[in-house]
Amino acid sequence: MASNTFSAAFVRTKDGWSGAEVDLGSAEIVDDLADAVAETLALAGDELALLCVEVEDEWFAIARYTGEEEARVFLSDAHAVMADTVGELFAEFAGVAPDKEANGLGVRPAGDFELLADLGVSAEELLELSMEEGVLPADILSVIAERLSFADELDRLR
Template identity: 85%
Template sequence: MASSAIFSAAFVRTPDGWSGAEVDLSSAEIVDDLGDAVQESLGLTGDELALLCVEVEDEWFSIARYMGDFEPRVFLSDAHAVMSDVLGELFAEFAGVAPDKENGDLGVRPAGDFELLGDLGMSSEELLELSMEEGVLPADILSVIAEKLGFADELDRLR
């Protein structure tokens, strides 16, 4: 894997608010490994709502949503930027993006499920607007999202 600085943490919604833990994705080889790492890191037992937040330097971020037996959902900030590393390629696959390595400089192209945070208070429009904002770092966007959803303190604690 490239030497990109990767931050990955998962957050679970509990009756008392959100709780977070860092997640090691270095051994993830298939999309299912991501969910397994979240479950292991948070000690999930069933139907909890969990969000996996990943940021890779100044390149891209992703949020994956896990909840019980429901199909996992994912939002990817830029389908082009992820082609630079193995983890990015995994998230592209998760988001259903076919890699286009020839045309990588077409600007930011979000992919995946734009509605995955809708019931938590962030509309697809807000999520897309944040992702497309020129010159804003993935870490800053994740901070805004965490603030809006109520787990900013946990995110800051883990960074």
């Protein structure tokens, strides 16, 4: 995993959100991401959990886990993720075929754009944030965390 990677998971409880840093260094398959989140947060099974990953100024991803429901993911840039193992896992998760030749085509978000719509961040807003030129992934995640009310937890972990 790239040394400039930050990953943290957040679980929504009746008292608000709580979070913990997640080590994705040993993740080899997409299911390992969910296992790392469940283990780190000690999930009981039906909670809403979000995994937020940012790789310096390259890309970010948000994965959503809710009990037995199918996991969902949003990836800010399908091109940028091909540089490391964790990125390749997120590309696979988002259903993006690796295309190492297409790097210069600009930002290309992928995955589930409606991922956070029921929590207050619409698909349009998520895409707009992701494609805003000159804005770093860390800043975008901070805006999203603020909208979803776990900014304090995110700041504490950074």
